[in-house]
Amino acid sequence: MDEIPARNGEAAPQKGTVTQRAIDQIKALIGEGRLEPGERLPTERDLAARLGISRSSMREAIRALTVMGVLEARHGSGIYVTQLEAGDLLETFGVVADLSRGPRLAELLEVRRILESTATALAAARITPAQLAQVEKHLTAMNTTDDPEEILAHDLAFHREITAAAGNDSMAAILEGLSSRTFRARVWRAYQEEGAFTRTRREHAAIHRALVAHDPEAARAAAAAHVGEVEQWLRGQAASPPSDEHQA
């Protein structure tokens, strides 16, 4: 990394909080390519001194960029720029899903339906035998157990394998966030009580069949129908009053 111009004295621009400015400056350094993925930053103390702010403020800036998945702090070692991979950066997407309620849940599910149907279609065209084997593994595992936790885990893995086969890591990361564990668990809990279990199994089978046949359009339709089922159910739930702490 090049040297950061140490702001010796001179009139301060003074817009926004100093922490926000620090966040923007570090972000800019990465955006301009002056900080490469994996590269180590100067120490907190150095950075604070160079930007003319206290270490506390600099730490807040670093923490902010850390939760965004841009930086990674290793205790005793230093602060590093992450590989800036889709998974790191879009991790906060899961937080959004977790905190969303009511109508927004339905909106996010609609986004998921659109993306997942396309991803499944792409997967149908590109999936390799090895990947298909993985998909089948989770499919059978899902159908041979009664433990809800295990079913949920294999359900997630089933869709994850498929989206991974689509070849778009960013899309996979977004879908991962939209299918976060708590998100699904919330929806699932009540949903499967209505005997939708066998229907889900049938839908999964349809998706699998389309993948085996390498039929993108069939895959798209099957995936859209699968997510659409939950979506419609959720929209219906939103109208009726909630039963527990996770209201609609």
Added chain:
Amino acid sequence: MDEIPARNGEAAPQKGTVTQRAIDQIKALIGEGRLEPGERLPTERDLAARLGISRSSMREAIRALTVMGVLEARHGSGIYVTQLEAGDLLETFGVVADLSRGPRLAELLEVRRILESTATALAAARITPAQLAQVEKHLTAMNTTDDPEEILAHDLAFHREITAAAGNDSMAAILEGLSSRTFRARVWRAYQEEGAFTRTRREHAAIHRALVAHDPEAARAAAAAHVGEVEQWLRGQAASPPSDEHQA
């Protein structure tokens, strides 16, 4: 908000950093509905005392949740839970787009193509005369000026109006984030490639025509082609070496 159990003495769980724990706990409070949107939190000092950590650590946690769009700190007033609207929470999506390079940029553009084509199709079915008038306003404004900055602004607004008309705020927020960097790339393209302006104009006209006709499928095709143009150009750029600081 209810009282937070003050952890008097007792063995500390001690997993992860105290700041991360604080972040999770506040997030959980909101997730469980014990903190409502718009509600004011206790003071930094109170929160720190209740969770048994220092004010510095608590401030880092608050800052992290602030940049995520979950909390909002007002100097001299207090800390409040945001309305948790899609725009607030998905703002970081723009950061992702800004920091993405090379192949990932193409991936994100593919996501945008999928979502925007669907959003435009939805808009074609639902758009109101008033909304359509707004779209037309930006369309004509875009075609009657030569200032690149102004063109860019109206171009953004053009698409924003359309995605808003689709009726899915979450999708609109995601597309908003996926657009900033993208549009800059297109401006760059306009600088280099001759005839890109007229082609863009023709594509916009096609989208507008589909909206007026309330023809979802035509709208979908036009939007997909529009974004696809940029997408293809970008994939081509990725192959050849970059020329300036905004490399592919």
Added chain:
DNA sequence: GCCGCATATTTATCAGACCACTTCCAGGTA
């Protein structure tokens, strides 16, 4: 009833200290 000002509250920032963990190298050992 309404306005203006002093005061209290609260966030923003700074400074300095100590602890926990990692890294690295000098010195000893086999």
Added chain:
DNA sequence: TACCTGGAAGTGGTCTGATAAATATGCGGC
């Protein structure tokens, strides 16, 4: 020579206390 071991230096993690800046509140005066 090769290995390992121990400690010192470096660095992030946390805490404490203090000051500045912005906001909220309540009181007195009109």
